[in-house]
Amino acid sequence: MLPGKLFFLLVVATLLALIGAWVVARSYRRSMQRLMKAPVAEAQAAGAPDRSPTPPTLARSALFPTLDDNNEAHRRLLFSFIGLTLVIALTRTLLTQFIADGPITLKTVATLGAAYAWPVLPVLAVIGRWSRPRFVGAMLGWLVLAILLLSWRTNENISFAQVVGWMLFDTGLPLIVVTALCLGGATRAVGPWLAPLFVVLSGSSQLGLDLLAAMIEAKSPFIAWLASWMGATTAFTLFAVLPWLIAWWPARALGRWLARGYRERQISELFYLFTAVWTIALVGPALGAIHDLGGWAIVCFAPLLWIPLGAMLMKRFAAQAMIGNPPTLLVLRVFQQDANAQAIFDRVIERWRLSGNTVLIAGTDVADRTIDAEDIFTFLDGRLAERFVSHASDIETRLQQFEFQPDVEGRYRINECYCHDNTWQQALDRLVGISDVALMDLRNFKAKNAGCIHELGVLASAQKIARVVILTNQATERDAAQAAVAGAPADRFVWLDEHDKAGLKPADILAALFPSATVPNAVPQPQ
Template structure:
């Protein structure tokens, strides 16, 4: 099998991953929306009002100070997880290419691979696009400076003196990065778009295995055709028969792999961000392996062994470093955030979830009623497998038994990377009210996005009245975009909650909203008058 065939198969898999993942999410949204509009046949009663739970206060400024340190440690953990195997890949590439293996050369190659950590950090910490770009440039500049310094420091050990012309190595690093990085970064962009990255890793795993059937079938047919007996067999059973024979085992292997991923995710062996990081590191390792095998086909075994080892080291090292990064020492107490919103504004809801909801996952779990407006951000391997197996209906709350089981199974423990999970409840038209009230009673703080609220939104009216009866006003934060919305709220609630204006979603507005949520959860002191 030629390296060109492998490259073609790999690229096809990545492109198909983007297309299939988009189709899966579209179909998933349609089915969830249909389920939301249907009735279970038995409306659930609204639970009686219970006394609000007491939220224990945290020392002043503990929330933001701890978060700042935790985010820095998480970023360093991902950088370290990539840096160690990247140095090994750099030595491998220099050896296969018969190039010098000096510290400066290793830094030249390994430093460019370090850029793989940037999208991992961006997803884990919910960075804005500009922040991610700035972080990527910072990593490249730091590696270029370090590589230039190493080239000057190693000169005396090679019998020479450092010279000013070595400063040009700074630009050499960027030239090398510009040649090598576009291919793997393009692969990451195809699978890392915010709308599909929730299902991209498991889709990629399934397609990569299933795609082996036509590839191996073509090679097996070519091998059979080299002998008279094999040619007769092909003529008797047909040229595509070998593919058909291999298709079923490949499909079963792909399905078992998906089940294995979903099972490991449910067992909390890794988080959604860690699964995506492993997929992206696999893309980097595979891209480098294909390039080196194409350049030195006689050393394919060495390249394959080195790239497999580099990939295998990453998950283990990533788990160890993240466990140390977000330890329990000094961590604020868990706070559950219930996210409510006006349904139907997909882009706006996704941005709010990215900038606030995803960031909250360092402090506690997020609960919500499932809907298509934020489906792309919350779907996990378990959801994907239920949908692929035709069992999506089993996710819906259709009775009090279903609701009690879902509440008992709320995931309130952090993942290995220190982030909590999102707990969604898929509800029928006659079960959502009881479900959202139960979630209110279990939440420490409520964030309700009322932008776009109109008097015809009866669901939001019900939720506001229940919040007014069940929770202290200081634990409810409402996001509004006009005074008309404030007036509607005042007409429905006797105790006005905390109201935050959120028009453009700027960095300043986001920080203000997040600090307000921390105060509502008693993780920050009240601002000084």
């Protein structure tokens, strides 16, 4: 009964986390929109004089990473996670064979290790921002290849049907859980962080129902009275839901612990997802071993011990490859162009994070791409308003909270300024002051977009920014945009035009962000 209960618990927690992620993301965007439009007191408005001390400009390095450095960092990231996956898969194979008293030969270990290495696909999918259909197709392809490999390598005592059933059990539940939680927009950003909380809450419901079953078996008169008073269905629901009132406190403490670990860089998003995927993958073997090992079935999770060691090695390799101080990228865009902004974050910013930091003014258009553990649990605690810049001094406080150190795998984080409608201009001035390069998406820009006109003017007059990459398309009113940057240094702005239906290539945009790179398809700036 215990394996079945745990299996059901995981399924229920996944469904609740999926629903919770959608609700939290939707509520988060609504709260952001409301707070951005909230009025600010007259003394705190953007027009108030700024008497706060100006912090020193961030130190610039004479060495700026190149596009080749970025490509090398991307390859190193992929190969590191692939290598760590293979080590964990081989360890799982040896452990499983030892527990089952199965043969431990080179052929057996290599074959099973290859089949068990499927968690590398979710990691590659998250790094590459794969769509759900692409990920499911890759997983199904892996499943077919694994079945064929195992059928070829196993002896005649194991039928093809047994191999198929075994692989479906091993990958079926993980595939559902990973596809639901670790891919997509809001679910990928929010779902994995909520899942442990719903495991705690769902577990409390299971304990409540176990208590009800025990009382029924003992023929408790209280249960008989309760069922006669409110009905059997209501009593059942009461025992399933009431434990949440108690379990909410440890679940909330767990969420705050995760947020604190993320804030202090003890947890990175990518390693958290990697650990979650492998934990899910090892649930099946642990459930299968409960019958023979009892509580000792927890040893099936021993391969997870490789993850801290892998993180330590990846951090060391990333530090050795670091060139000078990481550059900072400022991202600006035409608001209300959600699809364009999200695509830029998926295809360009995710790659840039291997070379340097990213700063921007927060907006609902990219909330699903920028929300992190600290944002989620700050919002759930009802403290999102505390993050907003209400007056000039708040800008410096917010900048001091920016995280400019890389996570253990070498990726830099995205830092946001949450601004009201009448404080964003001051925040922009400071963000430009700490940035080395800027990327501004002006596709579908119109001359009436006064905010973008102001941003262009600030970028044109900035003293230390090295390069500004402007994205345009046929709908962009270029004359107004180019007039706003008149007088800027001749080599500061690089204009990339989306001249056909194929759109702008992410590789071209990424190349344009590195001052030493040759920019393909660049449009000369008019003088």
